[in-house]
Amino acid sequence: MELVYRYIEEHQDMYVKWLQDLCQIPSVSTQNRGIREASHMVASLLRQLGGITEMIETNGHPVVYGQFLFNGKKTISFYNHYDVQPEDPIEAWHCDPFAAEIRGDVLTARGSADNKGALMARICAIHAYQQVYGELPVNIKFIVEGEEEKGSINLPDFIGRHPDKVQADLCIWENGIIYADKSIELKMGTKGILYIELAVQGANSDMHSLNAAVVTNPAWRLVWALATLKDDKERIQIDGFYDRVVPLSDEERRILETMDYPEGDTLQRYGLDQFLLSLTGMPLKEKLIFQPTCNICGIYSGYSGEGSKTVLPSEARAKLDFRLVPDQDPEEIVRLLRDHLDRHGFEDIEIKARKGTRAAKTDPGHPLVQKVMRAAEKVSGKAPQKVLMNPGSGPMYQLCQQFGIPTVGFGVGNADSRKHAPNENIYVSDYIYGIKMVAAVLREFV
Amino acid sequence: MELVYRYIEEHQDMYVKWLQDLCQIPSVSTQNRGIREASHMVASLLRQLGGITEMIETNGHPVVYGQFLFNGKKTISFYNHYDVQPEDPIEAWHCDPFAAEIRGDVLTARGSADNKGALMARICAIHAYQQVYGELPVNIKFIVEGEEEKGSINLPDFIGRHPDKVQADLCIWENGIIYADKSIELKMGTKGILYIELAVQGANSDMHSLNAAVVTNPAWRLVWALATLKDDKERIQIDGFYDRVVPLSDEERRILETMDYPEGDTLQRYGLDQFLLSLTGMPLKEKLIFQPTCNICGIYSGYSGEGSKTVLPSEARAKLDFRLVPDQDPEEIVRLLRDHLDRHGFEDIEIKARKGTRAAKTDPGHPLVQKVMRAAEKVSGKAPQKVLMNPGSGPMYQLCQQFGIPTVGFGVGNADSRKHAPNENIYVSDYIYGIKMVAAVLREFV
Structure with a gap:
């Protein structure tokens, strides 16, 4: 050579x-x-x-x-x-x-x-x-x-x-x-991805917020629906979401142990005190590499300018990405999400899903x-x-x-x-x- | 005359x-x-x-x-x-x-x-x-x-x-x-008002959403916190929120019964199928005139443009107004809200409150x-x-x-x-x- x-x-x-x-x-x-x-x-x-x-x-x-x-x-x-x-x-x-x-x-x-x-x-x-x-x-x-x-x-x-x-x-x-x-x-390998948008429609125009007493606010609908998707322990609550997740093999665990992850540098670069759920070491690496995610990329409704505006928004939207692991199937996840929303009374929430990609390993x-x-x-x-x-x-x-x-x-x-x-x-x-x-x-x- | x-x-x-x-x-x-x-x-x-x-x-x-x-x-x-x-x-x-x-x-x-x-x-x-x-x-x-x-x-x-x-x-x-x-x-009379902004800070800049596995997403924090404020029956969950609400007198109820509220016109003008919780008649009027509200005027975090962006937002904000009834006190409501958020583990959520106004009757x-x-x-x-x-x-x-x-x-x-x-x-x-x-x-x- x-x-x-x-x-x-x-x-x-x-x-x-x-x-x-x-x-x-x-x-x-x-x-x-x-x-x-x-x-x-x-x-x-x-x-x-x-x-x-x-x-x-x-x-x-x-x-x-x-x-x-x-x-x-x-x-x-x-x-x-x-x-x-x-x-x-x-x-x-x-x-x-x-x-x-x-x-x-x-x-x-x-x-x-x-x-x-x-x-x-x-x-x-x-x-x-x-x-x-x-x-x-x-x-x-x-x-x-x-x-x-x-x-x-x-x-x-x-x-x-x-x-x-x-x-x-x-x-x-x-x-x-x-x-x-x-x-x-x-x-x-690489995680897969599913990118979706959730949309809720209310009245045909924004209304004076005095009407909030009697008119549905799509921002509340969206907040309530999102809150059902993941709990504060970061466990995704969609029935069947984890069913196809392949457990780590001993060999994978051994290799994961040898992987360097720059915890201190990452925290410092982004001004963070700690990682999610105070994770560190192996559990942190395992979550980063082998666990699927459900992430809010964006959420928006109503007035976002300076100062106050007393408005009842006419629509609310959120963009989410799911990072998937073997053997999750993005098309199946969309169906499970639809079932989840319907079962929780959120038939009014529309899902717009992009074509997803499965993980590879x-x-x-x-x-x-x-x-x-x-x-x-x-x-x-x-x-x-x-x-x-x-x-x-x-x-x-x-x-x-x-x-x-x-x-x-x-x-x-x-x-x-x-x-x-x-x-x-x-x-x-x-x-x-x-x-x-x-x-x-x-x-x-x- | x-x-x-x-x-x-x-x-x-x-x-x-x-x-x-x-x-x-x-x-x-x-x-x-x-x-x-x-x-x-x-x-x-x-x-x-x-x-x-x-x-x-x-x-x-x-x-x-x-x-x-x-x-x-x-x-x-x-x-x-x-x-x-x-x-x-x-x-x-x-x-x-x-x-x-x-x-x-x-x-x-x-x-x-x-x-x-x-x-x-x-x-x-x-x-x-x-x-x-x-x-x-x-x-x-x-x-x-x-x-x-x-x-x-x-x-x-x-x-x-x-x-x-x-x-x-x-x-x-x-x-x-x-x-x-x-x-x-x-x-x-007139309802009072309290206008607040809730803010959650995450990393010091937006991050690639692959980090969602291990870094706190402020949009999730905000969604979870908001979801604790009101249930899907529109009951506000802040401890003590209703304590000072004065019940309707028989005289007030009698007068409320004589009040015209143009249900059909309002639904038609705003393209709505029905009012909140399918309310109509007296319960609708009672909620409109005598019940306090907790309304999301605006919520925003992350990417809101066309198409997809796989981002972990660095901050999330919401603007809310509460319409108050006698004898609720806006300054007390801010304290109750702070207690509520702390008790539910949301010490990281900042409240910015404007000076409120009490109701009059x-x-x-x-x-x-x-x-x-x-x-x-x-x-x-x-x-x-x-x-x-x-x-x-x-x-x-x-x-x-x-x-x-x-x-x-x-x-x-x-x-x-x-x-x-x-x-x-x-x-x-x-x-x-x-x-x-x-x-x-x-x-x-x-």
């Missing part, structure tokens, strides 16, 4: 320049900016490496698909996305979010951590590996979508129409951080996953940081788990990379390190 | 012109517009009638005080205000809100019903009475404030500094409507109130519409009840006068009728 590592180091200026070029394209999917430029740049790089590359249209933004096939070997698929979050609030950035400026070891750019850095590290690793060894030891498929930051809304349709392109022996997911001690985070003992773990240990000289499930969400179930494809995620960001926030950044040294990690994984397949 | 009635009719063009002049001054107190002009016009009219008139400064807008004193007789005080609500949304008006245009029998203007029409009817009645009979049969005090639409925030201070000016045997309040059959509404059997009832019956030929308490609120307790002054309110608006709303209006014929009603009340004191 020393030959490849040296090649990567000798060409690091070029690899950094490739990443800067991609970060300078403002490919904000929700605003339909830079989509064509970013997708074409990715496709063009894959073609230069010898990949057979297609731009596959969807009802939204195209998927860039690239393959490097050598019959008779194993196949790895790389899942990434070329789109990024919007850069606002722009005034909070200390430099242009699409200039990809480097100061010292820090590259600041929207998308640098999520996930153009990880995507380019994979492309660069293939380049370096081919330059040093000629042939790749494994088949590679790139699936690079352009709507991850919009909830991957057209990816299921792509998967349905191209099952052959999705097939692989192992999928390398987009994310995971590099720790300060250079140990590498490996994510072997990979067996850490799978032989190909073990290869990735060995690569991480070789590169860093340390045991990898194993995260059994990402507490966020992504389309890992649709793309991998439903086909039985094991999945491991790793990337080039760090604990303070500020994904989705102003001043998103990575360390240039982590990017170079991440290229080596990908090359080390490829080498395990020789 | 026929002489006075005829005089009023013969001079009705002049009286209408006076009202139009006052309505053309945009005296919007919350925007500090037209205050000087409106207060000076009122003072000037009172002086022209022979009243000793003072412009009494407060920390806000001045109170216009006028008195017509004749030793040895009873004293009536007229409570009114020269300020009005803002006219927005301006685009919903079918004419200039401060043009005071008359089309057919309808005068449209901001403030025409609330309450410049009632104020001018009183001034015009004194003018007509003096022109016909010379001397008034009763002492008169005018207390015309300029901040009623801002919650009469400086009136308590005025009352404290000028107890002599407030003293009276009977106070005639600002409002009350004239029914389609020309029967006259008499309001003998007058004995309908009081001899001077009976005089007003007789006058209403003489003018209309019909029994008056007795409303024992206005379900809205006003400073009637501070100005009258705390000194034991009985109070009756009547005015010149109608059921569709659209107070506080676009196209506020009165019938010109109701205004002339209202002048006669005031003259008839004065005559009862001969």
